Each structure stands twice: as structure tokens, then as C-alpha cells.
Amino acid sequence: MRIVTVNSGSTSIKLAAYEVPAGRATGQADRQPIAAVHHDGTHLEPAAELAAFLEELPGLPSALAHRVVHGADRFTHAVRIDSAVRTGIGELAALAPLHNPLALRWIDAATRLCGPDVAQVAVFDTAFFAGLPRVAAEYALPPALGWDVGVRRYGFHGLAHEAMWQRWSELNPALERGGRLITLQLGGGCSIAAIEHGRPRDTSMGFSPLEGLVMASRCGDIDPAVVPYLCGRLGLGAAALIESFNREAGLLGLGGHASPTELLQAGDERAERALDLYCYRIRKYVGAYLAVLGGCDGIVFGGGVGEHVTEVRHRVLAGLGWAGVELDAQANVAAVGREGRISSEDSAIAVWTVRVAEEPLLVRAAVRVLGGDL
Numbered sequence: 001m002r003i004v005t006v007n008s009g010s011t012s013i014k015l016a017a018y019e020v021p022a023g024r025a026t027g028q029a030d031r032q033p034i035a036a037v038h039h040d041g042t043h044l045e046p047a048a049e050l051a052a053f054l055e056e057l058p059g060l061p062s063a064l065a066h067r068v069v070h071g072a073d074r075f076t077h078a079v080r081i082d083s084a085v086r087t088g089i090g091e092l093a094a095l096a097p098l099h100n101p102l103a104l105r106w107i108d109a110a111t112r113l114c115g116p117d118v119a120q121v122a123v124f125d126t127a128f129f130a131g132l133p134r135v136a137a138e139y140a141l142p143p144a145l146g147w148d149v150g151v152r153r154y155g156f157h158g159l160a161h162e163a164m165w166q167r168w169s170e171l172n173p174a175l176e177r178g179g180r181l182i183t184l185q186l187g188g189g190c191s192i193a194a195i196e197h198g199r200p201r202d203t204s205m206g207f208s209p210l211e212g213l214v215m216a217s218r219c220g221d222i223d224p225a226v227v228p229y230l231c232g233r234l235g236l237g238a239a240a241l242i243e244s245f246n247r248e249a250g251l252l253g254l255g256g257h258a259s260p261t262e263l264l265q266a267g268d269e270r271a272e273r274a275l276d277l278y279c280y281r282i283r284k285y286v287g288a289y290l291a292v293l294g295g296c297d298g299i300v301f302g303g304g305v306g307e308h309v310t311e312v313r314h315r316v317l318a319g320l321g322w323a324g325v326e327l328d329a330q331a332n333v334a335a336v337g338r339e340g341r342i343s344s345e346d347s348a349i350a351v352w353t354v355r356v357a358e359e360p361l362l363v364r365a366a367v368r369v370l371g372g373d374l
Contacts, residue, residue: 002034004054004061005362006106009099009188012040013106015053016359017061020367033359046102046109054113063119064110065366067159067358069099069209071124073150078127078365081107081120089122095208096156098246121366128158129193129200136202136292153206159358160185161193161200164300166361167339167354169198172298179297182289184282185356186312187303188216188258192282194289194296202292204285210245213285214278216258219249221281251278260309279315286316290323299325299349301342302356308337317343317351324348 007014016033037053054060066081070092079085086107093100103122110120129137137153139146146152161183169178177197184192190213193203204212204220214220222245230241252258255274256266263271290296305312310332317327326347335342335353343351 001062001367002057002059003363003366004057004064005033005067005359006050006064006110007067007358007362008046008102008106012038012188013044013046013049014038014359015050017053017057018359018363020363036359046106047112050106050109051113060114060118063121063366063370064114065121065123065362066103066107066110067125067362068103068122069125069156070096070154071122071126072154073130073152075122075124076127076130078121078123078369080369081122085122097243099209119366119370121362121369123159123362123365125156125158125160126154128162129155129203132200132203139207151207153203153211155191155193155200155203156205156209157185157189157191157193157203159361160302160356161191161195161203163356163358163361164302164354165195165198167357168298168300168352171352171354172350175297180293180295182286182293182296182299184286184299184301184306184316185303186213186282186301186306186309189218190215190220190282190303190305192285192289194292196293202289210242214254214281215250217247217250217252219245219253251275260305260312264309264311275312275315279312282312282316283319286320287323295323296349299351301351301353307353307355310336313342313353325351327351 001020003018003020005016016036018033035056039049068089072092072095074088086104089100090104107120132155139151141151164183165178165181168181172178181195182192183195189209191203191205192213194201210218212220227238227241230236231238251260251263251274254277255263255271257263260275260278263275301307301313313332314327317325324347326344328342328344331340332342334340339354341350341352
């Protein structure tokens with residue numbers, strides 16, 4: 001079986017093709033794809049990019065598996081895409097405006113290129129957090145304004161956090177289901193999760209991917225009273241303001257650059273202030289999740305920033321000596337774009353960088369959903 005994975009983010013696309021040996025019940029693909037491309041940018045054309053990728057393969061795939069960011073409480077498991085599922089993904093677009101509409105463009109492109117007989121599966125980032133404890137998932141709102149109408153914290157980057165937990169568990173087999181772990185997915189979007197024995201206990205993103213950490217162009221946590229205030233002060237509609245919070249805020253709005261690397265290169269006061277806030281917010285959440293878990297066995301960095309920007313890791317961890325975290329400066333510098341432990345051997349908490357492998361999870365989900373239909 002050959003399965004093509006379509007992993008579209010707010011600022012990138014990753015396409016890969018995996019061979020799944022017949023009879024492998026779990027759908028476990030080999031870690032290395034038979035083909036893969038990764039493009040950065042916000043103006044990529046799905047049909048052209050996917051067509052070019054498929055042309056390099058020996059025939060049409062058996063199926064395609066798409067990462068879809070927001071499934072809310074409508075999609076708590078991976079599902080085969082049909083017209084009703086496509087409609088549902090579109091109806092949730094207002095909650096993930098940078099992601100769900102883009103996912104639909106890739107789904108539609110795949111349908112045109114591969115035809116209706118090639119199955120497609122939607123794998124939702126929110127599914128990993130579907131069992132989040134209610135104390136972590138609920139907002140302090142009357143049920144009629146909150147829980148009963150689906151206004152709750154859903155969590156995102158679920159595939160990334162699950163992949164980091166799985167890799168950590170492989171690296172630490174003596175810990176029961178990975179023990180207590182804090183995972184950091186730092187890229188264009190950023191989030192953190194507290195995971196206990198494989199079960200998420202809390203995460204920073206909430207009702208939409210806008211809540212939580214400071215991100216490339218998203219503001220993260222903000223007082224909701226800011227929205228009506230700015231609407232009145234600036235004469236903006238709420239939708240336009242939320243669009244600004246998604247696309248013009250975060251590091252871009254604070255420092256003039258969306259990338260921590262570019263901010264470090266700029267080195268001016270504005271850039272430093274943005275980086276300080278970015279790292280402070282991460283460190284604050286790490287401290288909160290140490291409290292949620294009652295301490296932890298490990299902290300894992302992943303994502304484009306988490307895997308490559310050593311200075312961000314240094315600034316985040318430098319303020320955690322009280323928790324027993326001791327960074328190995330040389331190991332931190334050496335672990336750029338590769339897996340490795342970056343804490344000292346004496347550190348009470350092990351800290352690692354890992355390469356986030358979401359695609360094998362997409363493959364396994366597709367095989368589970370389609371089963372004998374492949």
C-alpha cells in the first residue's frame with residue numbers, strides 16, 4: 001500500500017509517500033518515506049505542488065491522509081472524507097482561519113488529481129486532546145455560553161505532541177508510557193502540552209489556535225475585553241480584529257519579524273523585547289505544567305524553532321534552575337536540526353530535542369480508518 005501524507009501548516013506544506021507492507025495490521029510505515037518534499041511559504045498553490053509530487057511516484061497512491069487542524073467536538077477521530085466531512089471541516093473554518101480553509105484546498109486538489117476512487121482521510125490535530133480533563137478544557141462560563149454550545153478548550157498540534165511523546169517513550173523505555181512529559185512544539189504556531197503516561201493533562205491552545213504562547217504572527221493569550229475596546233477605539237469589526245490577531249501580531253507585530261532567527265539577527269531593542277516576551281511566555285507555561293504534573297521526567301523541544309534555534313532553548317531553560325533543569329551549553333549548540341539530549345547528566349529533568357515525525361501517525365490513522373477498503 002502506498003499512502004501519501006499531506007501535512008499543511010499555516011506557513012508550510014510537507015508532502016510524503018510511504019509504503020506500508022501488506023498485512024501489517026497496525027499500519028506502521030517505515031520511518032523513512034519513499035519520497036518527500038517540504039516547502040515554506042504562504043502562497044503555495046496546492047494543485048501545482050501536489051501534481052508535481054505525484055508525478056514522481058509510480059502510479060496513483062492507495063490513499064491520501066490529510067492533517068486537518070480543527071475538528072472541534074464534531075471530529076474526535078480520523079475519518080474518511082466524504083461530502084459531509086468536507087462540509088464539516090469548512091463549517092469549522094472560522095475557528096482555524098489560517099488552517100481549515102487551506103486544508104480544504106489540498107483536499108479538493110487531491111480529488112481533482114486522483115479522482116473520487118482514491119480514498120482520502122482527515123486526521124485532526126484536536127483529536128489527541130479530545131479526552132482532555134474537563135478542569136483543563138472548560139472555560140469559566142455559564143454552560144449556555146460555554147460547554148453546552150461547544151465553547152471549550154480543544155487543543156491543537158495534537159499530531160506533533162503525540163509524535164514527541166511517542167519518540168520520548170522510545171528513548172526512555174524504563175518510564176511507564178513515558179512518565180510525566182512536557183512537550184514544546186515551536187514553529188510558525190507554538191504550543192505546549194503536559195502529558196502523563198500518554199494522556200494529555202493540559203495544553204496551551206484553546207478554543208482556537210490563537211490562545212496560548214506567542215507565535216510567529218499570532219498574539220497568544222489576551223484579555224477578551226481587548227476586542228470590544230479596540231473595535232470601538234479603532235472602528236474595526238470583531239472579525240477584522242481577530243484576523244489581525246492571527247496575521248499581524250505575535251513576533252511579527254512586536255519585533256517586525258515573524259522568525260526568531262531574523263529577530264536574533266536584527267539585534268535591536270524592538271527585536272530583543274519580542275524575543276524576551278516569546279521566551280518568557282514559554283517558560284511561564286513550563287512552570288505551570290510542572291505544577292499540573294507534580295514535576296516531570298522530561299521536556300522535549302520540537303518544530304522548526306524548537307529543533308533549530310539554540311538561543312530560544314537557552315533563554316527558555318535558563319530560568320528553570322529552580323526546578324533542577326541544567327542545560328549543557330555544548331550539547332545545546334550541537335543539537336541543531338537533529339535529535340539529542342541538551343541537558344547535563346546531572347540535570348534533575350532530562351531535556352531533549354527531537355524531530356517531530358507526524359507523517360507516520362497520519363499513515364497509521366489512514367490504515368485504521370480504511371482497513372479493508374485499501
